[in-house]
Amino acid sequence: MNDAQSGQELYFKRAPVVPRSIRGPFRNFKTAVLLLGFAVYFLLPWLPWDRPGAPSQAVMFDIPGRRYLIFDLTVYPQDIFWLSLLLFIAAVLLFFITAMAGRAFCGYFCFQTLWTDAFLWIEHLIQGERPARLKLLRQPWSDRGKLLKVGLTRLLWLLLAFWTAMTFVLYFGHAPTLLLEFFTGQAPAAAYIAALALTASTFLAAGVLREHVCVFICPYGRFQSAMYDPETLTVHYDRARGERENGRIVPRAGMRGLAERQQAGHGDCTDCGLCVQVCPVGIDIRDGLQYKCISCGLCVDACNTIMDKMGYPRGLVRYDSEVNLARAVPLKPRVDWKRLKVIGYGVALVLMTAYLIYDIVHRQSFEHSIQQVRQPLYVVLSDGSIRNRYQIRLTNISGNEEVYSVSARGLPPGALDLGNFQEVRVKNGKSVIIQASVKLEPGTAARTGNFEFVISNRRGETVTDTARFFTRHVQ
Amino acid sequence: MADNVQHKGAQTTGHVWDDTLQEFNNPLPVWWTYAFYLTIVFALVYWVVYPSWPVGKGYLPGFGRVSYVNAQGQTESWHWNTRAKLLKETQEAAVLQKPYYDKIASLPYDRLAKDPELSSFILSAGKPLFADNCAACHQSGGAGKIGFYPNLTDDEWIYGGSFEKITETITKGRHSYMPAFGEALEPDQIAALASYVLSLSGNKADPAKVALGNELFHTHAGACFYCHGDRAEGRQDLGSANLTDKIWRWADVTGAADDAARLAAVEKIIAGGISRAVMPAWEGRLKPEQIKLLALYVHELGGGK
Numbered sequence: 001m002n003d004a005q006s007g008q009e010l011y012f013k014r015a016p017v018v019p020r021s022i023r024g025p026f027r028n029f030k031t032a033v034l035l036l037g038f039a040v041y042f043l044l045p046w047l048p049w050d051r052p053g054a055p056s057q058a059v060m061f062d063i064p065g066r067r068y069l070i071f072d073l074t075v076y077p078q079d080i081f082w083l084s085l086l087l088f089i090a091a092v093l094l095f096f097i098t099a100m101a102g103r104a105f106c107g108y109f110c111f112q113t114l115w116t117d118a119f120l121w122i123e124h125l126i127q128g129e130r131p132a133r134l135k136l137l138r139q140p141w142s143d144r145g146k147l148l149k150v151g152l153t154r155l156l157w158l159l160l161a162f163w164t165a166m167t168f169v170l171y172f173g174h175a176p177t178l179l180l181e182f183f184t185g186q187a188p189a190a191a192y193i194a195a196l197a198l199t200a201s202t203f204l205a206a207g208v209l210r211e212h213v214c215v216f217i218c219p220y221g222r223f224q225s226a227m228y229d230p231e232t233l234t235v236h237y238d239r240a241r242g243e244r245e246n247g248r249i250v251p252r253a254g255m256r257g258l259a260e261r262q263q264a265g266h267g268d269c270t271d272c273g274l275c276v277q278v279c280p281v282g283i284d285i286r287d288g289l290q291y292k293c294i295s296c297g298l299c300v301d302a303c304n305t306i307m308d309k310m311g312y313p314r315g316l317v318r319y320d321s322e323v324n325l326a327r328a329v330p331l332k333p334r335v336d337w338k339r340l341k342v343i344g345y346g347v348a349l350v351l352m353t354a355y356l357i358y359d360i361v362h363r364q365s366f367e368h369s370i371q372q373v374r375q376p377l378y379v380v381l382s383d384g385s386i387r388n389r390y391q392i393r394l395t396n397i398s399g400n401e402e403v404y405s406v407s408a409r410g411l412p413p414g415a416l417d418l419g420n421f422q423e424v425r426v427k428n429g430k431s432v433i434i435q436a437s438v439k440l441e442p443g444t445a446a447r448t449g450n451f452e453f454v455i456s457n458r459r460g461e462t463v464t465d466t467a468r469f470f471t472r473h474v475q
Numbered sequence: 476m477a478d479n480v481q482h483k484g485a486q487t488t489g490h491v492w493d494d495t496l497q498e499f500n501n502p503l504p505v506w507w508t509y510a511f512y513l514t515i516v517f518a519l520v521y522w523v524v525y526p527s528w529p530v531g532k533g534y535l536p537g538f539g540r541v542s543y544v545n546a547q548g549q550t551e552s553w554h555w556n557t558r559a560k561l562l563k564e565t566q567e568a569a570v571l572q573k574p575y576y577d578k579i580a581s582l583p584y585d586r587l588a589k590d591p592e593l594s595s596f597i598l599s600a601g602k603p604l605f606a607d608n609c610a611a612c613h614q615s616g617g618a619g620k621i622g623f624y625p626n627l628t629d630d631e632w633i634y635g636g637s638f639e640k641i642t643e644t645i646t647k648g649r650h651s652y653m654p655a656f657g658e659a660l661e662p663d664q665i666a667a668l669a670s671y672v673l674s675l676s677g678n679k680a681d682p683a684k685v686a687l688g689n690e691l692f693h694t695h696a697g698a699c700f701y702c703h704g705d706r707a708e709g710r711q712d713l714g715s716a717n718l719t720d721k722i723w724r725w726a727d728v729t730g731a732a733d734d735a736a737r738l739a740a741v742e743k744i745i746a747g748g749i750s751r752a753v754m755p756a757w758e759g760r761l762k763p764e765q766i767k768l769l770a771l772y773v774h775e776l777g778g779g780k
Binding site: 472 | 588589591592594595598599614615616617618626628629630631677717720721722729775
């Protein structure tokens with residue numbers, strides 16, 4: 001039996017969502033975040049930054065140089081721990097905000113939301129407000145006007161998508177040089193592949209898929225339910241006030257004043273549908289909390305506009321919690337943070353952030369590794385004494401040329417031989433390998449297990465690292 | 476279900492088995508067919524763009540070129556092929572190594588060994604060079620094998636441990652031998668010599684045999700002093716072993732289980748001699764600067780002299 005026979009469709013063809021634009025505080029906030037986010041993202045690669053011996057670009061992910069240059073901080077591959085900590089912090093911050101104020105990230109900060117907003121702004125600019133766009137949608141493709149308008153919209157989308165991708169690529173090189181190389185065909189293949197892939201995915205995600213990304217692709221939209229509490233603030237429709245006993249009703253003659261409506265048992269909702277029209281994911285907030293809602297607050301702006309026009313009190317659709325709405329007379333909505341979960345997230349957030357900052361500030365100005373030469377593990381010398389060898393690798397990340405000295409603790413005097421490198425001068429960002437050999441009398445060798453290498457620089461920074469001495473076991 | 480055997484509209488091949496079993500002749504799905512045609516078009520384009528068919532004594536070379544500047548500063552160019560791509564990558568690496576090799580070729584040994592950057596390069600570049608050319612005998616860490624290949628990590632240098640001597644050894648190779656005394660001397664004389672040799676490096680031995688061995692060693696009866704020297708410390712110009720130190724090159728004294736086994740190990744060398752002490756010459760196989768780098772690397776392995 002197939003779909004046609006059973007009379008059921010496995011896939012509902014979606015009606016395109018054509019959101020109406022709206023004014024209000026939430027819209028203003030979203031616009032502010034959008035402008036700030038775009039300004040930072042698109043301009044940051046062009047911000048110059050003076051640093052000695054490295055490209056003068058404020059933020060640059062220098063992959064061939066194995067380093068990230070972020071303002072005055074240089075991140076090396078061995079600092080990968082910071083990245084994982086940063087991701088942990090970001091995740092907990094997300095949980096923290098979600099437990100208090102729902103999907104604030106989805107509604108205001110997610111790049112899917114930002115770029116969809118920007119694409120919608122272009123669409124609105126070329127094709128006009130919602131009715132005009134709906135009309136255009138119904139027209140056949142043979143219509144020249146439609147072809148021109150839709151074509152121009154898509155072209156602008158493509159330009160924005162391309163510049164988004166291009167900007168991403170520019171973070172990975174010296175921006176002016178890379179841009180020039182890109183357009184003269186000199187840039188590395190990775191730059192072209194990344195630019196192409198990101199242009200395509202930006203165009204698709206923000207232009208074509210839009211709310212489908214949130215509904216079907218993004219996992220966060222689905223696990224939000226596990227993070228919501230009855231106390232969580234999110235966008236709600238005040239059903240009790242909007243419907244009363246006899247439901248919502250259009251404000252026709254005799255049903256315009258609040259008193260008249262209350263007397264007839266009708267709610268404050270005028271069923272104007274504006275909250276549905278402005279919704280970027282195409283839902284009706286009056287159906288209650290639903291997984292498609294990204295908490296962008298545009299329906300709040302829409303409803304308040306109508307309430308003002310009708311002279312009704314604002315807040316029929318508002319940020320509120322389930323607990324508060326269940327009350328006979330709801331209190332003023334407030335952020336409820338006095339919950340174990342929220343406090344726990346908060347404490348974890350503070351601890352992790354503090355540790356990350358501490359770790360970055362207190363980073364050693366050099367990296368070291370000591371490896372025992374294991375082939376052979378020990379050597380018998382002509383006078384019968386035993387020699388072990390160690391390779392000490394020092395990497396200077398201090399930002400300046402530096403002199404390091406190596407010594408040993410727990411060995412008899414004269415046992416450690418560093419050849420020509422008791423002191424070694426290392427340029428910034430460079431590594432040096434020092435061969436250390438330790439020579440002990442057979443008797444001393446048998447008694448010596450672990451000892452310590454002491455590496456220090458002229459600033460007084462010192463690290464010690466344990467090493468092991470191996471010898472032959474004489475029966 | 477038996478009612479459903481009549482599929483109207485579908486072509487059959489006309490074959491029918493067991494009354495109702497028919498072979499349908501359905502067309503391939505359209506997407507599949509076009510994907511197939513597309514692969515044919517792709518193949519045609521590929522044949523033109525990339526090297527493909529043999530033609531006469533040659534082949535279609537394709538359009539792509541692989542060009543690069545090699546370490547000597549010459550531009551090389553090939554039709555596109557994976558070997559040329561490998562050459563390009565290796566030459567790009569060689570170009571990056573060139574400034575280091577230039578310094579190695581021009582600077583004196585001790586200045587190279589004292590420069591931290593060059594010294595680190597010598598350790599890094601020496602490792603694969605040693606692994607490719609030397610490790611087959613001397614083992615990857617240079618520890619060699621007693622009875623076969625000398626240990627390069629100890630402080631005993633058979634032919635000298637200076638930079639110049641190591642370079643000479645690698646460049647020209649070495650060849651030395653020790654005659655077999657099995658027929659010239661009696662077994663008890665050989666045992667006496669072996670006891671004496673063991674006693675030189677502090678091993679336990681019968682004093683009477685040591686005294687006899689001492690005499691044989693230093694007279695024309697045994698004539699050992701001729702190569703190993705009066706003090707049995709060996710001669711680096713001949714490559715004869717220093718018998719007074721604790722390092723054993725041929726007789727596995729350190730690995731022997733007891734005194735009898737130690738004695739037997741040394742006796743075997745005296746009686747049988749040594750004929751396989753050959754190190755090949757690397758001149759012509761490696762460039763002079765590579766040999767110089769290896770000499771520095773090997774010098775560092777043993778702590779040098």
